[in-house]
Amino acid sequence: MSIHRLLGDKAVQQVHLPSHQQLKSGDVVQGKVIKLFPDHKAKINLAGKQMIAQLETPLIIGERYHFQVKHTQDQILHLQVLANNFKNNTEQSAIQLIQQLGLKPTKISVAFMQSLIKQQMPFNQNSFIQSVHLLQSREAKEIPIKQQFGVLHNLMEKKLPISHAIFQSTMKLSTGGISNSIEALLKESRNQNIRFNPLLYQLEQVNSGFKTENMSIIKYMASDLNNTQTNGNLYHIFKNLGMISPSITKNQWNQAWMSMVENTPKSLVEGRALPFSMDHSALMKGIDQLTANQSKIIELTRSMLQVNDGSVRHSKNLINFQKIADLLPESISLRFSEALMKGQPRSFLETLNNPNTYHELYNMLKTLQNPVLNHSPQLGKIQQLFLQQVQWMNQRAGLNYEHQLAHQQIDINNVKAQLIQLVQSSSGSLAEKAQQLLNHIQGIQINSITESNGFLQAFLQIPAQKLGLAKDIDLQFESKKTKDGKIDPEYCRVLFYLSLNNLKDTVIDMHVQKRNVTVTIYNDFTDLENFVGAMKENLNQGLKQNDYRLSSVHIKAMDSLNEGDKEHREKRYHPSSYQGVDFRV
Structure with missing residues (x-):
């Protein structure tokens, strides 16, 4: 799961200006009058922070205003009122504000200004003009406008330059994981028959892996072979339903699965395929469809077997055959039709008529859907x-490329350096895919570290295809900065954004205070507490080995993800109070 895809605009809402010291001349910020005091003073909520203001212009309680920073004198901000009455975030309000900035309203500029008003996002005239220019570019037309707004909000919030290169890099990060960009380049290189390239070889190693979903199939098949009650019945079911080749013998089937079990650690690293071609997702959907239509299929097949011994000669049977085919998964329906054409549907009909077929397949479906099973026994290997x-991202992907370049210490395995060379030396679709991966790496660089008023926020994306996940892992770290400028391991927060095979979208929020760890899991999977409860002790022991203590584990729905995170970072770590005059209006 991507933090950018998951939170969208909500991610922007949670990070406001920590202090008016970040405001510069020309900045525009939204504020609301909370309370009026004697001596022409008022409490104003400015960019998410309540401050006391000296009034030099009459203001109304409850009204929203947009202020522009004119200058700073004696550590007091002097603000000019640009516009007010933003209660309904109307189009006219956006037009009014654009005109007061001396600009001409357009359809795209008005829409973007409305998004800034809605998000209460501080900005300046130059960043607004640059943003509108990027939104009108040719490349921008291919991406949803809401997604573009979110990226520009992110750049503004982080005070990053609003340039074409930075916009494209951050946009690439928000549209998918780095594994997708790597795979796109590898696919194009294969299409052009490019081999023995050190860069491509390294990228192959990063993305190649053994899917945990396939591991769950291997474990289940092995248990079926060793089950004295079933005695490997799945072989006969799969073969009779055309799910495996008719030429595969029972002995070959057994040997292949047992070989995969014995070599699982090696297979995990080498990325070996299953002994028989089976797509996990298609298999699960197929079994689900079969078991859902069990009663109808059994009724039709029983009638045909009793009356005409499964013959295709009668028109009534042809109608029933078609009814059965419509109830079957597409791949099995195709094999069923082939058996009919050959006049050999009996084994198919008998298998479909046998209640034990559905019992076996239902057990397999439920077991493979169990998230505990997909927790690999090779935990150390995972x-x-x-x-x-993580090491590859930090040391080889090129996040430190500019630092190496400045110190003339370029690593020949640095992916970013090699991508720059590839873009310069190639053309066409290969250069395009290389540039897209380069943009993705630069997007991670741009978002990797954010520092503000003694706080650090770090971001890292981990390619997870090798780990058996469909989407990459996003990690976010938040902490007060230590004296040497690092994240404080005793007072910090770590968020894991995951897309798991069975649990789907999952966020793990880990708070650390004085080495006491509180874990909150956001997920919509039913009965997750039963599974998590069994793993608490393992988690506790693992933390103890690293001198941490597990305080508690909470499970919440994904919808509640942002409810407990609306306070600013400063408030979570130390209470703030405001006295005296902070700025003058």
């Missing part, structure tokens, strides 16, 4: 692979 991916 941890090792995860750390390898």
Whole structure:
């Protein structure tokens, strides 16, 4: 799961200006009058922070205003009222504000200004003009406008330059994981028959992996072979339904699955395919459809087997055959039609008529849908692979390329350096895919570190295809800055944004205070507490080994993700109070 895809504009709402010291001359910020005091003073909510203001212009309680910073004198901000009455965020309000900035309203500029008003986002005239220019570019027309607004909000919030390069890089980060960009380049290189390239070889190693969903199939098949009650019945079911080749013998079937079990650690690293071609998702959908239509299929097949021994000669049977085919998954329906054409549907009909077929398949479906099963027994190997991916991102992907360049210490394996060379030396679709991956790496760089008033926020995206996940892992760290400028391991927050095979979208929010760890899991999977409860002790022991203590584990719905995070970072770590005059209006 991507933090950018998951939170969208909500991510922007949660990070406001920590202090008026960040406001510069020319900045425009929205504020609301909260309370009036004697001596021409008032409490105003300015960019998410309540401050006391000296009034030099009459203001009305409850009204929203847009202020522009004119200058700073004696650490007091002098603000000019630009516009007010933003209660309904109307188009006219946006037009009024654009005109007061001396600009001509257009359809795209008005829409963008409305988004800034809605998000209460501080901005300046130059950043607004640059943003509108980017929104009108040719590349922008291919991306949803709401997504573009979110990226520009993010750049403004972080005080980053609003340039074409930075916009494209951040946009690439928000549209997908780095694994997708890597795979797109690898696919294009294969199309052009490019081989023995060190860059492509390294990228292959980053993306190649063994899917945990396939591991769950291997474990289930192995257990079926060793089950004295079923005695490997799935082989006969799969073969009779045409799900595997008729030439595969029972002995070959058994040997192949047992070989995969014995070599799972090696297979995990080498990315070996299953011994028989089976798509996990298609298999699950197929079994689900079969079991859902069990009663209808059994009724039709029983009638045909009793009356005409499964013959295709009678027109009534042809109608029933078609009814059965319509109830079957597409791949099985195709094999069923082939059996009819050959005049050999009996084994198909008998298998479909047998209640045990559905019992076996239903058990398989429920077991493979169990998230605990997909927790690989090779946990150490998964941890090792995860750390390898983190290390690759930090040391080889090119996040430190500019630092290496400045110190003349370029690593020949630095992916960003090699991508720059590839873009310069190639053309066409290959150069385009290389540039897209380069943009993605630069997008991660741009968002990697944000520093504000003694606080650090770090972001890292981990390619997760090798770990068996459909989407990459996003990590976000928040912390007070230590004296040497690093994240404080005793007072910090770590968020994991995941897309798991069975649990789907999941966010793990880990708070650390004095080495006490509170974990909150956001997920919509039913009965998740039963699964998490069984794993608490393992988590507690793992934390103890690193001198941390598990305080508590909470499970909440995804909808409540932002409810507990509306306070500013400063308020979470130390209470603030405001006295005296902070700025003058």
